Amino acid sequence: MASPVIKIEQLSKKFMISHEAPERYKSLRDVIANKGRQLFKPDREKKKSTEEEFYALRDVSFEVNAGDRVGIIGRNGAGKSTLLKVLSRITEPTHGRITIRGRVASLLEVGTGFHPELTGRENVFLNGAILGMARSEIRRKFDEIVAFAEVEKFLDTPVKRYSSGMYVRLAFAVAAHLEPEILVVDEVLAVGDAQFQKKCLGKMEDVSKNEGRTILFVSHNMGVIAQLCRSAVVMQKGQVSFAGTVSQAVERYIQQNNNDALEYVASESSAKKNIFIRNASVVNRKGESVENILVEENVYIKLRVGINQYNPAAKISITLQNMVGDFLSTFVEDVGDYYKDNRQTEFEVIIKLAAGIIAPNSYALRFAIFIPHGAVHDLVEMACPFRIVDSGSKMALFEGANYGSFILDHEIIN
Amino acid sequence: MPEANYVAPELIIEAGRTEKNYWKDLWRYRELFYILSWRDIKVRYKQTTLGAAWSIIRPFLTMLIFTIVFGRVAGLHPQGTDHYAIVVFAGMLPWLFFANALGEASTSLVNNTNLITKIYFPRMIIPASSVIVSLVDFGISFFLMILIMAWYHFMPPWQIVFLPLFTVMAFLASFGISLYITALNVKYRDFRYVIPFIVQFGLYVSPVGFSSNVVPEKWRLLYSLNPMVGVIDGFRWCIIGHQNIYWPGFILSNMVTVLFCFIGVIYFRKTEKTFADNI
Numbered sequence: 001m002a003s004p005v006i007k008i009e010q011l012s013k014k015f016m017i018s019h020e021a022p023e024r025y026k027s028l029r030d031v032i033a034n035k036g037r038q039l040f041k042p043d044r045e046k047k048k049s050t051e052e053e054f055y056a057l058r059d060v061s062f063e064v065n066a067g068d069r070v071g072i073i074g075r076n077g078a079g080k081s082t083l084l085k086v087l088s089r090i091t092e093p094t095h096g097r098i099t100i101r102g103r104v105a106s107l108l109e110v111g112t113g114f115h116p117e118l119t120g121r122e123n124v125f126l127n128g129a130i131l132g133m134a135r136s137e138i139r140r141k142f143d144e145i146v147a148f149a150e151v152e153k154f155l156d157t158p159v160k161r162y163s164s165g166m167y168v169r170l171a172f173a174v175a176a177h178l179e180p181e182i183l184v185v186d187e188v189l190a191v192g193d194a195q196f197q198k199k200c201l202g203k204m205e206d207v208s209k210n211e212g213r214t215i216l217f218v219s220h221n222m223g224v225i226a227q228l229c230r231s232a233v234v235m236q237k238g239q240v241s242f243a244g245t246v247s248q249a250v251e252r253y254i255q256q257n258n259n260d261a262l263e264y265v266a267s268e269s270s271a272k273k274n275i276f277i278r279n280a281s282v283v284n285r286k287g288e289s290v291e292n293i294l295v296e297e298n299v300y301i302k303l304r305v306g307i308n309q310y311n312p313a314a315k316i317s318i319t320l321q322n323m324v325g326d327f328l329s330t331f332v333e334d335v336g337d338y339y340k341d342n343r344q345t346e347f348e349v350i351i352k353l354a355a356g357i358i359a360p361n362s363y364a365l366r367f368a369i370f371i372p373h374g375a376v377h378d379l380v381e382m383a384c385p386f387r388i389v390d391s392g393s394k395m396a397l398f399e400g401a402n403y404g405s406f407i408l409d410h411e412i413i414n
Numbered sequence: 415m416p417e418a419n420y421v422a423p424e425l426i427i428e429a430g431r432t433e434k435n436y437w438k439d440l441w442r443y444r445e446l447f448y449i450l451s452w453r454d455i456k457v458r459y460k461q462t463t464l465g466a467a468w469s470i471i472r473p474f475l476t477m478l479i480f481t482i483v484f485g486r487v488a489g490l491h492p493q494g495t496d497h498y499a500i501v502v503f504a505g506m507l508p509w510l511f512f513a514n515a516l517g518e519a520s521t522s523l524v525n526n527t528n529l530i531t532k533i534y535f536p537r538m539i540i541p542a543s544s545v546i547v548s549l550v551d552f553g554i555s556f557f558l559m560i561l562i563m564a565w566y567h568f569m570p571p572w573q574i575v576f577l578p579l580f581t582v583m584a585f586l587a588s589f590g591i592s593l594y595i596t597a598l599n600v601k602y603r604d605f606r607y608v609i610p611f612i613v614q615f616g617l618y619v620s621p622v623g624f625s626s627n628v629v630p631e632k633w634r635l636l637y638s639l640n641p642m643v644g645v646i647d648g649f650r651w652c653i654i655g656h657q658n659i660y661w662p663g664f665i666l667s668n669m670v671t672v673l674f675c676f677i678g679v680i681y682f683r684k685t686e687k688t689f690a691d692n693i
Contacts, residue, residue, distance in 0.1 A: 092429055
């Protein structure tokens, strides 16, 4: 039918990682100090400053047709965000080319450029212009945007006085009224309350279906991808590992994750964080790493936490996720309960989950180490995939069907 | 908005491509430039309680001190015919504009990290819009200048018609150096500590509190390597009139300004591509 509106050919993006300076920017002081040091010890200094090439994207090629809604899935660090940044022209590719036909708007964040001192009205114009709308266009849609955000009363209040909900709604509303031919969206829908998220998704779906716009959508949330997109691209380590229909892609992604080892091991860069998950696995009673667990058995989570810089306020949360990434249940523990000695650089805990409650199905775990209402030190999602296997209950007949995530104890009382 | 006979623009992204479309893009993003300048101006006067009054109080007090220190105490008042306050103010107008612009622009990119990492636009818009904010301050101070002239019943000479030209020169000098410094500041984050020093140092080597005529003849040409010398001399010539211009120095100084502007643009363009990766 149509020729592709986005054509990506052999796209690569290379970064140089310097092992000497982990900071992203240098200071003049350091440069002068290093130069000075080099004068005195020329040999040693040369050996130390090694640079490594790192391909965030390598030979990525795919095409998107007009009116397509394409999801891009992949784990953290698979190159999704870099791809979007290159597509949005924020950074340049190292090799390859992209040909785009049509006006592109990218939405890598909601409320980009919102200024707390400015009023809601002023921020709508500012944000609209930043997203690429002309002033006349914003003026035309202004009432619609304000109604969508439900902030009519607070239009002339500086947004620093807004509640966080109002702020996000206003930011979303501007973005939702963008009318480019091609819309590139990063995981922006992850914020805001569920009802409003739904409204935004609905709006985006409308725009795409009725007006034939092309949408490129990145998300971790398989549910949203499955709902919004028709086709998807799976990325792995900077390369496209699969491109096809959404259901195939999601399946492929889960499979990929399963093959990626059952045990989570912190990457080199994660191990530099203040507090981080060093190792995580699902084990059986004997402490062996397993993938399948019978429904009447206990699930054990073995967790090793590494500590570079201890913070007494740190907490760790463990969330049970289903295969599309929905949160099923979460519990939180204090890191301080296990950190006894301040020279300790790690500790291990084994957590026992009650048997007979998690229904036969496939699951994964999400770990977060965070300061309440503050920084997130480490975040691991969709890790340690495991399966609860039916051992012959009434439901065994439906093995493989998705009939829920937990078993509710019930009795017939009449 | 797609109209009936709308032809979708074709965009090609590849290494080195932004180079070619740069100036076209700069024009295409002019609306963003207006709105960012507008934001910077609005925010600047909103956050301070005194608001626009700052751009009156600061030059006024500086002028007062300069008039007393240089004119009365140090006795640098050259001819004795002009009102020294006006001589000082004519020099201070472009100088304060330059100093403000440098201060504002140097941190502008780093302060707008969120925009740079999330949205594409020609990055030059950001330092340019902060120089524009200083230009507004300059406008307010200029109004004060008119009041002072009225107070002394001083009638500016016919040369005043050239003032817009020198305002452009002042803009170029500020913009060129700002571009260079703001790009350096992305790379070396402690560069901003150098700026107050440059500004302070510059105040003494530029003819702000005195006329450049007090500089000995043999040093005059060397002295004119400072781009602000040409701009300030130009301002004085327009506003006071009969102060004669030292032409070789004046031409040299303005050439240095244009040169700085070129270097600034070239360096900025060279480093701009990696701002999003480095910031």
